[in-house]
Amino acid sequence: MPLTLSPEAQQQAIASIERYFREHMDEPIGNVAAGGLLKFLVEEVGPALYNQGVADAQENLQARVAELDIEVHHEAFTYWNQRSRRK
Incomplete structure (x- = not known):
């Protein structure tokens, strides 16, 4: 069974990858490249x-x-234990 992401999760993951590259790498990554990396x-x-x-x-x-x-x-x-305690 192949693992898949919902379209919404895939869009969020690609946006997150793009942001990561903008903030932490020397060069940004494009949308298509980010999608390929995610795949x-x-x-x-x-x-x-x-x-x-x-x-x-x-x-x-x-x-x-x-x-x-x-x-x-x-x-x-x-039952009998409870009855003997009552007496």
Whole structure:
């Protein structure tokens, strides 16, 4: 499954790349070149970032599942214990 950005996110990313080059590099980058750089980064680096995000989400979910029995656990067979305390 190829990684893609929405058109709005792509426009924002290109504008951000152009601004970065204006403020931090010796030469500005044009819109077409910024779009090409973005396409390269999404294809080359994007999968590693995506995979790390999936791994982080899995770790978080596994931690929550591990705590589930603690959060929702109910003691069984407590009727007689409760009755003996009332007497």
